[in-house]
Amino acid sequence: MTVQDSSAGIDTFVAEWEAWHQRKDAALAHEHGFLAVTGLHWLACDPQRFPDAPGTWSTGDDGVTVVLGRGEELVVDGTAVRGRHAFGVIPERGGVNAFWGDAVIEIAKRGGNDLIRPRHPEHPLRTAFNGTPAYAPDPRWAITGTYTPFPEPRPTTVGAAVEGLQHVYDAPGGIRFRINDLTLGLTAFNGSTPGGLLVLFTDATSGVTTYAANRALQVDAPRPDGTVVLDFNRATNLPCAYTDFATCPLPPAENRLPVAIEAGEKIPHERKPAGR
Known part of the structure; x- marks a missing residue:
């Protein structure tokens, strides 16, 4: 865990998450977003x-x-x-x-x-956008894992939100971590910050409480010993969760997790059936 079991530490964790989520939604709702x-x-x-x-x-x-x-x-x-x-x-x-x-x-x-x-x-x-629903932030979903680089980046072909379209990304390595005594793995792509990583995934909540096709998680650059923090509280929807006019990539097959990641963003209000 990355947060101490103290009320002050948890309060800070929650406040930082709330500020991050507000920034994320503000960018999404930008006049040209x-x-x-x-x-x-x-x-x-x-x-x-x-x-x-x-x-x-x-x-x-x-x-x-x-x-x-x-x-x-x-x-x-x-x-x-x-x-x-x-x-x-x-x-x-x-x-x-x-x-x-x-x-x-x-x-x-x-x-x-x-x-x-x-x-x-x-x-x-x-x-009409009124923000993205999300699970309440919980420090237990900030999970430490281990990143292992591949000998050479692996070109990885994935599907897209648009039928028939494919994307090809270079995957620099993989991440191993544990949830509920299960050891799980994720293929990582290059992230938005120097040395950072991007993980696309689905899990047992996908199509139930979270968007069915994908969620994305930015991961800070690995530490010298290869450890990384997977803070699933910051798992986000990609644009295709909101609009049919996006070409978002789908996760590689190995990133379909068999556990419920009850953290991060949920199905947007815009995608929920009427009356729900």
Whole structure:
């Protein structure tokens, strides 16, 4: 455990968790965050118009191109563009934002396919957002494990929230830990901080109290002796838990845990059936 069995230590643990969760929800509900996305539009060689974005869009060997009509304008890197504009080749999991009034048009590549994803601040999913339900934070779910790097990073193919799409991530190593006298393992991907790790997983609560497809856990960089802390209180939903316009990765098969992780974020209000 990482928290001493004292009321002061637990109070601090809970306060830090609450501040973290508020920051997480605030980022999600940002005016151009995922709750503002109004469409997921896959681009093709043939030019297409979409109802929530200006211009006619296409992609090809030279990358993504938009042709803006009379009176249409985008702002790219601080510069207003009209007529034809080439965004070039977008790298996998990369993206560019173009501003259109108070909206943002995200141009991205996922699973080898180019797309645009308009983000409108007035989208009802965003304006009605009232926070993400979660289990009450409990220090017992901050579990110490051991990280073991692989001899070489392992390219790992996983599915996606969008049917037929696949993602490939390099997995630098694995984590072993114990719950209820069971030794469990997780394949880890590179995290959002230097040396940090990302774990995608499901467990026995998935589809019951937590989102069925996946949850994500950021893990701080391993200590010199390989120990890591898996604080499942900070297991989060990915954007696909809220919107169908996300291409989130699914966990690798070995990350489907046979135990109930009763910690972290629950099924969003937006995904619960009416009346529940």
